[in-house]
Amino acid sequence: MRLQNYIMKKKDLVSGTVENKTFIIDLKKKNVVYELNRAGSFIWGLINDKKSIPDLVDGVKKEFGIGEKKAEADVKQFISTLKKSKLVISK
């Protein structure tokens, strides 16, 4: 995964946040609801605009007060999970 790549949400998704958890429905996949925990919801909220991985890492560092390496590893892992589920695309 290139760090400079922009991460964007896929179209045709509907998401809602309830008590720090985000639920996502992909309109093209019926009967599937994705659930994100607090950290995932925070990152998902950041991806609302076009964001690169370093932008997301900065945001996570500030929000959760963790080190650069840990934040980067977590963000990369999370983004790759989102990509596998086809919820985001990178350009």
Place this chain on the structure above:
Amino acid sequence: MNYTLKIKIADYVFQCIIEDFNLYKILRNKYRAFSDKRRADVVMHFSLKHDNRRYYKLKDDFKKHKIDFNVNSKDMCRIIHNNFYGFENFLSSVIYYWLLHKKVIVLHASGVIRNRKAYVFCGKPGAGKTTIAKLLGSQIMNDNEILIKKRNSKFVAYSSPFKRRGIKPKNINAPLAGIFFLKRRNFKKITKLGKDQAFKHIIINHYIPKFSYQYKNDVENLFKMCIGITGSAPCYELSFKLDKKIWRDINALTKLHNEKEGFSFRNS
């Protein structure tokens, strides 16, 4: 010749114009409890395609009501050997789709009214929705599908005329007292769900008509409604053993919860 039938569902009147007298007769008898004479909110025209098989197709009248509804060959309904259920599935899908547009959601649930409050029991097939509705013995709304709509800033449960399984539904509604997600177990336990868990359960148990996936706004409406319900009605996970003491258990268990959490959940 066309035959007209008006049915009222969740305060909206649907007018069905049907060319086939046999179909009209079946619908009239089946939805007698839901018939209404008010001015229709939606007019649906079902035409019969004449060939060896019987196909029903929804005509474009639906579009006049400002819903971009695409009718293609897949949306036609075929009735084989007078099997009415194919047509009912089609009709309910169209109506539920329109209702979702009007912010009315459909839960795969049974519902009963007690003390002018609606208790809704959701669950997977076989979880005990029909059984619990029969055991509770109060006014049964429907044992398979319940509609929820916001009326005067309160969520109200309405009965649906469709997909009943042995219990004749009544055209009744009442403010929502609580939603119970059923789990059949050998013990009795009630757990109050947090808003996030309740939201997840409602989404899972919601019936989304296939047409809705074409339109993002409708699914956004669904999310907003679900968030609203979780904020205003208490949701519980109910593990239960089937016996006739079920009302007593529900009352005792919810009361215990309310005392603990200071939540007002009125029932007797």
